[in-house]
Amino acid sequence: MKARVTVAVLTVALVAYFWLLGQRGVYLLELGTVVGVGLGIGVLLLPVVGIVLVVFELRFGAATARLARKLAETGDLPDDSELARRPSGRIERAAADEYFETIRTRVEADDRNWRLWYQLGYAYNLAGDRKRARSAMRTAIELAGP
Template sequence: MSARIGVAVVAALLALYIVLVGQRAWMLLVSGDPVGVAMGVALVVLPLIATWALGRELWFGVRAEQLGRRLESEGALPEEAVSVRPSGRVMREDADAVFPAYRAAAEANPEDWRVWYRLGVAYDAAGDRRRAREAVRTAIRLEKTDRSR
């Protein structure tokens, strides 16, 4: 639940940024000054990029959560006995010990979204957020392909 609160706060702050930059852009666009108009055009682009990025990240979170709930309902989430810190984070040594099995499963079944999602969970537990997101994005893409068949 704290992750959702964090996402909501960041999304609200980004929305505020988009509104404020949009206001400044409008003021510069209607100023009539050629330099101001050029700056206004540039400022219009920034909120558009920010809106796209926010939408993409929120959609990623929604899809990842849907796939996680689906795997949970199937009883297919990783269930290795690993030590956790008081914060609830997995001990990195334990995550590193179980990680090779998930990587091997993804290499053996590259078209199965479930193994990619589990690999993403393993990457996340090992502290490699970039690869975790890549693996979950792959899982989302593969699950979408499965649904369209």
């Protein structure tokens, strides 16, 4: 629930920022000068790109949350409770790497299983590789279907 509130607040802040940016773009267009029009078009493109990126991120988050709910219903959510932790509570790198290797081996044996791809994304995240974690989650989303 805390994550949803954070996402909502940040989304509202971005929409407000995009609105203000759009107003500046329109103002620059209204100047009528070549430079003003050029800058105005550039400034107006920024909110469009930003909105597209926000929509993609929200869809990605909703899709991963949907998969997490499915896994929770069957009791298949990844369990990292047994992994060694630092005093701060973070999982030790060696333990995360070992967990990752276990999941990677399972995925190699059954690479069409979205549940395993979700676990692989989780394992990548534990190991600190966010880019590959997102890629594995995208694969899980594709395999799970609608």
